[in-house]
Amino acid sequence: MDIEQSCTDIICLILFILYFIGMIAVGIIAFTSGDPRRLVYPTDSNGTICGIDEIAIDKPFLVYFDLTKCSPTKLSCDTPQVCVSECPKKYWFPIPEAEYLDKLNLTVDQIGEPICLDGVDPAMAGFDQEQAIQDNKCAPYVLNSTDVFNRCLPEFIFRVKPDDAFLGQLISIISDSLESASGGVIDEEKIQSGIDFVAGFGGSALVIVEDIRSSWHIILIGIGIGCILCFLWCAIMRFIAGFMVWGSILVLNCLLGAGTALCFFEYRTIRDTETQMEEFRFTLDINYYLRLEKTWLIGAIACGSLFVILLLLTLCLCNRIRIAIALIQEASKSVNAFYSTLFWPLFPFILEMFVIALWALITLYLATATNDEYNLNDLSVIVTNRSIENVQTIICGRAEGVRTIEVLENATDVFCTSNSTYNVSFKYLQFFNLFGFLWLLNFIIGFSHLVLAGTFATYYWTFDKKNIPRVALGGSIWRACRYHLGSIAFGAAIIAIIQFIRILLEYLEVQLKKGKENPVVKYTLKCLKCLFWCLEKFMKFINKNAYIMVAIYGKNFCKSAQKAFFLLMRNIVRVAVVNKITDFLLFLGTLMVTAAIVLIAFFFFAFGQDYAVTSFIATDVINVPSVRYYWVIIFVIAVGTFVVAKLFFGVFDMAVDTLFLCFLEDLERNDGSADRPYFMGKNLMNIVGKKNKLSKEEEW
Structure with missing residues (x-):
């Protein structure tokens, strides 16, 4: 159908452009004020960024003095931290070497030197090692x-098979070292807790990162196979849709019928026995409930009710189910006619990833636009009374914020800490950036929907399918960019506002x-959260159908949304049946593709060493990578395949929705006459009892 196109919702497009310019300004402010290197690179106790700041430019690594001070509750290590040029590769303890060489199975060559703060030299004459450790100027022990x-963590936590005996001896030696330095008794359970925290951190998240890095090619191959399966599923949907739907309905009816019969049989069997059951009670023993006749009676009533309801729905909605199947088959034909639509989602997906990365980067810069304040871990030892003479001086902070603090001369276990204060005005910029991110993201989604809707609408409204334009996708992209960016911005703004309110409600709940x-x-907050969740779902549904109407008629967003809404309301039962059956088939497709890839990945990692697997990208044989947590790789492959399947089947879903709306419009606007023929396929016309009054030569 040739519709005269014109620009729609220009004011919304102007507002969108102005807001985007504002986001650019916020980005400039963020990039000039923040420093995300504070989060990426380690920072020592004085706030010096290792490997970045001038005084530590040649010291990119961070060493923690005492890992036993690491707290699982705080997710931090309350111990001095110092920048070093390289991580220590040897051991050192402040106790005689004879006490730990044999226990740890070490040689003299594996014994290193103590690590101290800048300006403290252990080789200096008269150096008091014990006092330096007590004053937190030197580490109480050093580990390989x-x-x-850029954080130095103990080597033993990355071993594929940790040595429990070695770890036990190490904890004992660390305890002896700390007792030697402090002169007190150290609780080994506390040491174990700190070591477990660091070991858990390194043995899971960090090792997982390394596993993923070494298996990236396997992950890509797995996702690639998933793409092929999705492509095949979309291609054969026209042949298996009817079988899948009617087969599932039949199986479900049979299961409910059999379940009803089984429950009634068990109910009568238990009732006819003379065994007296004790009084009803709550218990975790499921066998107790299976011995109760009421359990089977309730089961029989529930299964029987569902069986009757499903049977009646099947009989009453039989014709509508046939329409849904025919639309799915027609959607498969339209997708096969425009194979390029299957790859179209990659473009908006890349744009979405770019927007997410840009938003995260600006958020990161804004979050690091802070002012550093330097202090001590123990404020009680700070001298404020000038009359006290026995004091010592501690210097904290970097060059631009250095602070000299006087403390009691006998103060021990005292070291510098840094605290960042956030500029309140940047919080509002974060909210501004967040809303812009939501608007941009929904704009890209809306643009993708409108382009696909225009493509599939072209397929439906082409009377002779032999005359379908070969570049329908390109034409739809042109119309969307030339005329309808304002309507896309309008719909995206509505969803963004609702999502922003939901985020504000979550933020408010956390603050309260x-x-x-x-x-x-x-x-009240819970009710509001539920309300806006429902509103978001409803508006996404309206938006999607409004974009289809914009693509068909070229009208503005409000008129298109109104037309789509009332058209759907006049056919509400058909809408429910088509949506649910489509959702079921696409869910089944996503599940089967993902499950197949997971199964392939599992057998590859579990038994791949026994078989030669030829690479798709090389002629050599793929070796199963040596990973510690192969189930994580399988999970990553599963997530990647699931995302790809959602992208592929999202195109199919859009095809069904577009053709369905076109079908409803076709029924209302046309009557099958020569002037107003039906554009639907023969199968759909047969189902709804319609036909075109045309000569055989003109039929399609």
Whole structure:
């Protein structure tokens, strides 16, 4: 159908462009004020960024003095931290070497030197090692370490098979070292807790990163196979849709019927026995409930009710189910006619990833636009009374914020800490950036929907399918960019506002939990969250169909949304049946493709060593990578395949929705006459009892 096109919702497009310019300004402010290197690169106790700041430019790694001070609750290590040029590769303890060489199976060559703060030289004459450790100027022990994201962590936590005996001896020696330095008794359970925290961190997240890095080619191959399966599923949907739907309905009816009969049989069997059951009670023993006749009676009533309801729905909605199947088959034909539509989602997906990355980067820069304040871990030892003479001086901070602090001369276990204060005005910029991110993201999604809707609408409204334009996708992209960006911005703004309100409600709930909770406010927030969740789902449904109408008629967003809404309301039962059957088939497709890839990946990692697997990208044989957590690789492949399947089947879903709306419009606008023929396929016309009054030569 040739519709005269014109630009729609220009004001919304102008507002969108202005807001985007504002986001660019926020990005400039963020990039000039923040420093995300504070989060990426390690920072020592004085706030010096290792490997970045001038005084530590040649010291990119960070060493923690005492890992036993690491707290699982705080997710931090309350111990001095110092930048070093390389992670220590040897051990050192402040106790005689004879006490730990044999226990740890070490040689003299594996014994290193103590690590101290800048300006403290252990080789200096008169150096008091014990006092330096007590004053937190030197580490109480040094372990062979590996650098992970420029943090030096003990090497033993990355071993594929940790040595429990070695770890036990190490904890004992660390305990002896700390006791030697402090002169007190050290709780080994506390040491174990700190070591477990660091080992858990390194043995899971960090090792997983390395596993993924070494298996990236396997992940890509797995996802690639998933793409092929999705492509095949979309291609054969026209042949298997009817079988899948009617087969599932038949199996479900049979299962419910059999379940009803089984429950009634068990109910009568238990009732006819003379065994007296004890009084009803709550228990975790499921066999107790299976011995109760009421359990089977309730099961029989439930299964029987569902069986009757499903049977009646099947009989009453039989014709509508046939329409849904025919639309799915027609959608498969349209997708096969425009294979390029299957690859179209990659373009908006890349744009979405770019927008997410840009938003995250700006958010990161804004989050690091802070002012550093330097202090001590123990404020009680700071001298404020000038009359006290026995004091010592501690210097904290970097060059631009250096601070000299006087503390009691006998103060021990004192070291510098840094704290960042956030500029309140940047919080509002974060909210501004967040809303812009939501608007941009929904704009890309809306653009993708409108382009696909225009393509599949072209397929439907082409009377002779032999005359379908070969570049329908390109034409749809042109119309969307030339005329309808304003309508896309309008619809995206509505969804973005709702999502932004939902995020604000979550933020408000978190803030209120910090104080005393008010039950009225608590439940009001929950009701509002539920309300806006439902509103978002509803508006996404309206938006999607509004974009289809924009693509068909070229009208503005409001008129298109109104037309789509009332058209769907006049056919609400058909809408429900078509949507649910389509959702079921696409869910089944996503599940089967993902499950198949997971199964292939599992057998590859579990038994791949026994078989030669030829690579798709090389002629050599793929070796199963040596990974510690291969189930994580399988999970990554599963997630990647699931995302790809959603992208592929999202195109199919859009095809069904577009053709369905076109079908409803076709029924209302046309009557099959020569002037107003039906554009639907013969199968659909047969189902709804319609036909075109045309000569055989003109039929399609």
